[in-house]
Amino acid sequence: MNARSSARPHLRPACPILAVTALMAVPPLAIPTATGQPLFRETGTAWGLEFHHNAGFSGRKYMVETMGGGVVLFDYDGDGDDDAFFIDGGPLPGYEGPAPRSRLLRNDAGPDGPRFVDVTDRSNIDFGGYGAGGVAGDVDADGDLDLYVTAFGGNHLYLNLGDGSFRAAGAERGVDDPRWSASAAFGDLDLDGDLDLYVTNYTDFSLANHKFCGLGGSTDGAGSDGEPGRGYCHPDMYNGVPDRLYRNDGRGFFVDATAASSLDGAAEAGLGVVIGDLDGDRWPDVYVANDKDPNLLFRNLGNGRFEDESLLSGAAYDRGGTAEAGMGVELADLDGDGLQDLVVTNFALETNAFYRNAGEGVFLDRRFPSGLAQPSLQQLAFGVNALDADLDGDLDLFVANGHIQPEAARIGEVGTYEQPNQLFENLGDGRFRERLDAGLNTVRTSRGSAVADLDLDGDLDIVVVNSNQPSEVYGNRAGGGWFALGFSPGDAGSADAVGAEVVLSAGGRTQVRETRAGSSYLSQSTLTAFFGVGEANRIERVTVRQPLRKRPLVLRDLPANRRVRLRR
Numbered sequence: 001m002n003a004r005s006s007a008r009p010h011l012r013p014a015c016p017i018l019a020v021t022a023l024m025a026v027p028p029l030a031i032p033t034a035t036g037q038p039l040f041r042e043t044g045t046a047w048g049l050e051f052h053h054n055a056g057f058s059g060r061k062y063m064v065e066t067m068g069g070g071v072v073l074f075d076y077d078g079d080g081d082d083d084a085f086f087i088d089g090g091p092l093p094g095y096e097g098p099a100p101r102s103r104l105l106r107n108d109a110g111p112d113g114p115r116f117v118d119v120t121d122r123s124n125i126d127f128g129g130y131g132a133g134g135v136a137g138d139v140d141a142d143g144d145l146d147l148y149v150t151a152f153g154g155n156h157l158y159l160n161l162g163d164g165s166f167r168a169a170g171a172e173r174g175v176d177d178p179r180w181s182a183s184a185a186f187g188d189l190d191l192d193g194d195l196d197l198y199v200t201n202y203t204d205f206s207l208a209n210h211k212f213c214g215l216g217g218s219t220d221g222a223g224s225d226g227e228p229g230r231g232y233c234h235p236d237m238y239n240g241v242p243d244r245l246y247r248n249d250g251r252g253f254f255v256d257a258t259a260a261s262s263l264d265g266a267a268e269a270g271l272g273v274v275i276g277d278l279d280g281d282r283w284p285d286v287y288v289a290n291d292k293d294p295n296l297l298f299r300n301l302g303n304g305r306f307e308d309e310s311l312l313s314g315a316a317y318d319r320g321g322t323a324e325a326g327m328g329v330e331l332a333d334l335d336g337d338g339l340q341d342l343v344v345t346n347f348a349l350e351t352n353a354f355y356r357n358a359g360e361g362v363f364l365d366r367r368f369p370s371g372l373a374q375p376s377l378q379q380l381a382f383g384v385n386a387l388d389a390d391l392d393g394d395l396d397l398f399v400a401n402g403h404i405q406p407e408a409a410r411i412g413e414v415g416t417y418e419q420p421n422q423l424f425e426n427l428g429d430g431r432f433r434e435r436l437d438a439g440l441n442t443v444r445t446s447r448g449s450a451v452a453d454l455d456l457d458g459d460l461d462i463v464v465v466n467s468n469q470p471s472e473v474y475g476n477r478a479g480g481g482w483f484a485l486g487f488s489p490g491d492a493g494s495a496d497a498v499g500a501e502v503v504l505s506a507g508g509r510t511q512v513r514e515t516r517a518g519s520s521y522l523s524q525s526t527l528t529a530f531f532g533v534g535e536a537n538r539i540e541r542v543t544v545r546q547p548l549r550k551r552p553l554v555l556r557d558l559p560a561n562r563r564v565r566l567r568r
Helices: none
Strands: 019-025 041-042 072-073 083-086 102-106 116-118 131-137 146-151 156-160 164-170 180-185 194-203 244-248 254-257 270-276 285-290 295-301 306-308 329-332 340-344 351-361 362-365 381-387 396-401 422-426 433-434 445-454 461-466 472-475 480-485 500-505 511-516 528-533 538-545 552-558 562-567
Touching: 019 445, 072 131, 072 445, 072 461, 131 194, 146 180, 194 270, 244 306, 270 306, 285 329, 329 381, 340 381, 351 511, 362 480, 396 445, 480 500, 500 528
Parallel strands: 131 180, 180 270, 381 445, 480 562
Antiparallel strands: 019 562, 041 472, 072 083, 083 102, 102 116, 131 146, 146 156, 156 164, 180 194, 194 244, 244 254, 270 285, 285 295, 295 306, 329 340, 340 351, 351 362, 381 396, 396 422, 422 433, 445 461, 461 472, 480 528, 500 511, 500 538, 538 552
16 A cells, blocks of 8 residues: 555545535527637726736836736635736835735626726735735635735735635734745645645845846846846846745644655745646645746655655656746646646747646646647747637637846847737647637736636636736637536635536536636636536536545536536
């Protein structure tokens, strides 16, 4: 008997589940390909979902100015629709302008669509630091979603009080890491019934050790702040720092378990992270995208410890054995074989990576056969999201692009500072083609991205944060059948819901989704699982496997175009 099976904790007995409630039925919309309409349209102004990121530009080219920000799409008030929390930058020495501020916008979706209201003041979320990213989960098991915000110096945990307000508790709960943190993810890593937290840390850059770098990004002589020849430094000008794993003690207090979990050996420039079952043993593993360092895959041994299988997994380097500038990461079944594949966004000339899951924790680099490499060659990519954009039963990919050097074109860098975002249509077998007619027409300098059904019409919309620019919100206009499965407000974001596997069979096709708290770049998407079912009008079977339940829940013969919520 191996270590992970012998150390498996006692699981909760299967509860009599769960009431199933059909919340909404929506008729299919006109199919865009039949009418010539683009698949998406910009809807931020119409919905009131507007945010202007502020990087705190000072003219001194502090490295942190180039990397933010993110967005968390989560149902903080438990009313059945996803709200939005945007993470802003902060003031830096030499900055002159309005104070940056992270903002919470409540979704008041109704018959006429969503209407977002800024409730930052009444929420008591007053984050004064330089924000990076965020993630949401029910850390104290009180039935509502709490919020964790990463930052350049001093991360914050905001506990949801259930009345529309939050209470800052980062230091109290032991998760106020003072380093420059980037993405974070929640998951029940030890299967003990509460959410643990993994936080990526980037480099040891600080205002005190700010180096002079020429416009090419490397050290080039000396200079003073504001000198015309100064550029933003490459990450290899600084040292990577260790990530952090915090174990939840069951009461919403956290203990730094990085060393105890055998995760303290790596000190890389971490940017993206995702938690999921990478080897099929039902234990959640951890994958980290690193900037110019090898990516990391930590296999969960099931005894409180992890094993570094980065090199053996095949997902640490490109095919030539080179460490790439990994930014964002997505984990999803992209080729329809039931296994979770990895996508990592990279710097220009590296191409984005598609690591196909071959089973048992082994991944094959299929970026070129998949068709994802060539269209991404000249892009610098950050956010990445898997979604069935056209509701045809397979997962497409959205990628958010933007350079880090404002002078990119002038100094001969590949690509421009502002770059078009991209939608890649899945051709049904893990091969993709770029959809130039998707309606993603705005060209800005994009960073974090997330997806959720913000207008409750059955398809996933896209939210993008742009560095020092207005955000973008794209409403999905897809036609076709769909099905959505989520958890009640008291269960969504809990250890029972995060990491759940939902398998749907309809129209002769089987699809797999996993719920995740944290992915993409600095961001989190909805905790509801969405499926496109094309022209099918019935769902033959839905199987839900939750981490803490021995037996799966099976639902049969359900109508399409329904949103189903599970509750105890």
